[in-house]
Amino acid sequence: MPYALCFLLFVIGLYCAVVKKNMVKIVVGILVMEYAVNLFLIMLGYRWDGIAPIIDKSYLTKGGGIAEAFVSHAVDPLPQALVLTAIVISLGSLALMISICIRTYEKYGTFDITEIRRLKG
Amino acid sequence: MTVPLPVFVVLPLAAAFMLPLFGKKGKSAATLLANLVTIGLVVMAVSTIGQWRTYEVGRWSIPLGINLVLDGLSCLLLLAISVVSAAAMLFSTRYMEQYTAKSKYLCLFMLMVTGMNGVVLSGDIFNLFVFLEIASIASYALVGFGCEHEELEASFKYMVLGSIASMFVLFGVALVYGNTGTLNMAYISRTIGVRGMNLGLTFAMCLFIAGFGLKAALVPFHAWLPDAHPSAPAPISAMLSGVLIKALGVYALTRVLFNIFGVSVAVGWIIITLAVLSMVCGALLALGQWDFKRLLAYSSISQVGYVVLGLGLGALIIAKGGNPAVASLAILGGLLHLLNHAVYKSLLFLNSGSVEMATGTRQLKEMGGLAEKMPYTRATCAIASASIAGIPPLAGFWSKLLIVIAAIQAEYYWIAAIVVGVSVCTLIMYLKVHRYAFLGELPESLKDVKENKGSMLLAMSLLAVLCVLMGLLVIVEPLRANVLEPAVKVVMDGLDYSANIIAQK
Amino acid sequence: MNGMTIIVKTISSWVKVLIFLFGIYIVLFGHLTPGGGFAGGVILASSYVLLMLAFGRKFAEKNLSLGIASKFDCAGALLFIAVALIGLFFGAASFFYNYLQQQVEAGHETALRLVSAGTIPLSNIAIGIKVGASLFLVILTLSIFRPESSAGKKE
Numbered sequence: 001m002p003y004a005l006c007f008l009l010f011v012i013g014l015y016c017a018v019v020k021k022n023m024v025k026i027v028v029g030i031l032v033m034e035y036a037v038n039l040f041l042i043m044l045g046y047r048w049d050g051i052a053p054i055i056d057k058s059y060l061t062k063g064g065g066i067a068e069a070f071v072s073h074a075v076d077p078l079p080q081a082l083v084l085t086a087i088v089i090s091l092g093s094l095a096l097m098i099s100i101c102i103r104t105y106e107k108y109g110t111f112d113i114t115e116i117r118r119l120k121g
Numbered sequence: 122m123t124v125p126l127p128v129f130v131v132l133p134l135a136a137a138f139m140l141p142l143f144g145k146k147g148k149s150a151a152t153l154l155a156n157l158v159t160i161g162l163v164v165m166a167v168s169t170i171g172q173w174r175t176y177e178v179g180r181w182s183i184p185l186g187i188n189l190v191l192d193g194l195s196c197l198l199l200l201a202i203s204v205v206s207a208a209a210m211l212f213s214t215r216y217m218e219q220y221t222a223k224s225k226y227l228c229l230f231m232l233m234v235t236g237m238n239g240v241v242l243s244g245d246i247f248n249l250f251v252f253l254e255i256a257s258i259a260s261y262a263l264v265g266f267g268c269e270h271e272e273l274e275a276s277f278k279y280m281v282l283g284s285i286a287s288m289f290v291l292f293g294v295a296l297v298y299g300n301t302g303t304l305n306m307a308y309i310s311r312t313i314g315v316r317g318m319n320l321g322l323t324f325a326m327c328l329f330i331a332g333f334g335l336k337a338a339l340v341p342f343h344a345w346l347p348d349a350h351p352s353a354p355a356p357i358s359a360m361l362s363g364v365l366i367k368a369l370g371v372y373a374l375t376r377v378l379f380n381i382f383g384v385s386v387a388v389g390w391i392i393i394t395l396a397v398l399s400m401v402c403g404a405l406l407a408l409g410q411w412d413f414k415r416l417l418a419y420s421s422i423s424q425v426g427y428v429v430l431g432l433g434l435g436a437l438i439i440a441k442g443g444n445p446a447v448a449s450l451a452i453l454g455g456l457l458h459l460l461n462h463a464v465y466k467s468l469l470f471l472n473s474g475s476v477e478m479a480t481g482t483r484q485l486k487e488m489g490g491l492a493e494k495m496p497y498t499r500a501t502c503a504i505a506s507a508s509i510a511g512i513p514p515l516a517g518f519w520s521k522l523l524i525v526i527a528a529i530q531a532e533y534y535w536i537a538a539i540v541v542g543v544s545v546c547t548l549i550m551y552l553k554v555h556r557y558a559f560l561g562e563l564p565e566s567l568k569d570v571k572e573n574k575g576s577m578l579l580a581m582s583l584l585a586v587l588c589v590l591m592g593l594l595v596i597v598e599p600l601r602a603n604v605l606e607p608a609v610k611v612v613m614d615g616l617d618y619s620a621n622i623i624a625q626k
Numbered sequence: 627m628n629g630m631t632i633i634v635k636t637i638s639s640w641v642k643v644l645i646f647l648f649g650i651y652i653v654l655f656g657h658l659t660p661g662g663g664f665a666g667g668v669i670l671a672s673s674y675v676l677l678m679l680a681f682g683r684k685f686a687e688k689n690l691s692l693g694i695a696s697k698f699d700c701a702g703a704l705l706f707i708a709v710a711l712i713g714l715f716f717g718a719a720s721f722f723y724n725y726l727q728q729q730v731e732a733g734h735e736t737a738l739r740l741v742s743a744g745t746i747p748l749s750n751i752a753i754g755i756k757v758g759a760s761l762f763l764v765i766l767t768l769s770i771f772r773p774e775s776s777a778g779k780k781e
Binding site: 010014017023026027030033034037040041044078079082085086089092093096097100101103104107108116117118119 | 258262265351
């Protein structure tokens with residue numbers, strides 16, 4: 001059920017990126033899509049009654065192992081690492097998109113994409 | 122000598138971050154370093170022909186760690202990437218003098234090469250996504266490099282569509298991880314083989330076809346290409362059209378569909394439909410263009426359709442359980458066309474850059490009679506056009522012949538007819554280029570254009586020589602057995618990829 | 627352009643040092659607590675952005691100019707690559723090999739301390755420097771750009 005809501009958020013972002021005419025609104029639509037995918041990734045690792053996957057002194061056993069209680073209760077840390085990487089990538093992409101929007105406004109004088117149509121054919 | 126696999130990724134990355142340190146005064150030193158790095162990459166790529174290895178990063182064994190895989194398909198693409206990037210870098214030593222901020226250009230170029238090498242070598246699907254993004258973001262910035270009106274508009278369009286495609290790919294990766302529990306390509310393949318496909322995995326496959334298809338500019342997803350390729354500086358157009366759409370789009374699609382998911386009849390027909398649409402629409406739309414580079418961009422769409430047609434035909438025949446010899450012939454045609462197109466389309470874009478730098482315009486109606494003034498450019502353009510139109514004995518003829526033979530042997534006569542028809546269209550469009558740009562009357566405004574010399578000439582002649590020699594790749598037996606056959610084998614025994622890698626660890 | 631009122635300037639000149647210190651803490655303890663290179667780098671950059679918002683762009687540019695931030699950026703990335711490459715020269719010879727890893731069997735006195743987990747803190751520091759410098763450069767460049775100037779530089 002939460003996965004269906006994530007997908008709904010993704011579709012809303014896609015609708016916004018496709019339909020809107022203002023450049024900044026298109027960028028916001030792409031951002032919403034990225035949030036939806038990150039949310040989906042994090043929710044994949046969830047476990048009922050889970051604990052955060054951070055090892056404390058109390059979870060280390062003698063002889064250097066990790067307690068069973070930790071392994072069976074911790075949420076999956078791998079999607080969290082994936083989401084961290086995806087957030088960094090979307091930050092770089094967003095910075096580039098915003099700077100292109102600013103420069104396009106300087107050249108054309110408008111943010112409206114129906115008026116920025118010099119390349120045709 | 123065996124080169125450790127991460128060197129292909131780390132060397133351009135280190136170069137990309139050392140180049141901005143040179144500053145304004147060390148511009149020539151920076152350019153020299155960049156050229157040395159790309160030539161070094163060519164040497165290393167040639168030394169990996171015929172090898173099959175994996176490399177575990179950090180000595181964490183799979184499935185806990187990330188591995189890099191070099192097999193026949195990766196080796197073929199590494200060759201294409203390094204040769205085209207070396208030629209483009211040679212060309213841009215002279216061409217980029219007309220832009221400011223050349224050190225930033227070199228840094229972004231090296232990052233793009235890093236991304237492409239990483240995509241081709243990766244053995245882990247999330248690692249493939251990360252390098253895909255590195256290469257894509259570097260290319261968005263490079264397309265809009267000149268900061269004129271049209272370049273910014275084209276760069277924005279490319280960036281929006283490319284980001285949507287990357288989001289599709291990431292969503293597909295998330296679905297695959299949720300359904301199989303691992304990210305390593307070999308283990309995903311094994312889990313899918315054991316458990317079978319369910320709804321989530323089928324949806325993930327559709328998302329991958331859409332996402333990678335947009336990066337490869339197949340027809341319903343091609344809208345960014347005719348704007349982005351003409352607006353970019355000429356060596357970047359050569360890189361984009363020559364290797365980026367193939368390394369990010371076609372290679373990733375092949376790897377995911379053949380080696381991880383396995384082909385089925387429905388997937389084969391979808392790919393053949395997309396490919397035929399691309400070929401036909403690209404060729405017909407290119408006939409009406411009057412802008413030199415825009416015509417070449419539409420022609421790129423059509424030629425990528427050839428490559429994907431070869432692969433799709435092979436997929437369909439494998440899925441139907443037909444004759445494996447015919448399937449491997451189709452795949453051989455597709456992969457050979459990939460290599461050919463990388464070489465001659467980059468040569469054509471470099472030619473257009475040379476013409477643009479000499480005359481200052483890209484419109485075919487304003488040019489004419491450049492044959493006496495720019496003889497070298499005219500000669501290399503003639504060689505490349507003859508090759509792309511499929512005139513024997515140049516390279517393009519062999520790959521198209523292989524695809525036609527495979528289509529006839531598999532008794533899909535309508536596909537063979539479409540291939541021949543599109544070849545005729547390609548011939549017409551390149552005759553148009555020659556008639557308007559090189560033959561005819563020299564207009565008044567172009568009376569004193571001169572031939573471009575130096576590194577630009579060297580890069581174009583190197584690619585022209587390679588164009589002529591590539592025909593030998595099919596005929597000469599040891600070259601074919603070492604370069605092409607391993608790549609075909611990897612695609613043909615699709616699901617053995619995972620067995621080989623897991624057995625090796 | 628000349629910054630904000632005197633109250634904001636006084637308070638922010640104290641607070642920015644605390645933010646910078648917090649950023650360094652997040653970077654250094656990245657192998658024990660959540661955070662690590664990227665999150666710590668963002669906090670480091672935000673202390674400089676606070677400086678820029680409170681005092682004006684010209685003051686911030688005099689404090690840490692574009693050229694020096696760019697050099698930090700490259701230095702961070704090259705340090706990361708160097709940390710990975712040195713692993714190639716140790717006995718086990720592999721990229722990103724954790725050559726400073728201590729043995730877990732020697733009892734868990736060495737675990738969960740600041741100096742443990744091998745090369746991971748070094749990578750975190752390199753990434754922290756790079757991300758901090760990069761984000762500061764991005765925001766500085768976007769605010770330098772004024773519509774009538776055509777310097778021809780991209781981000």
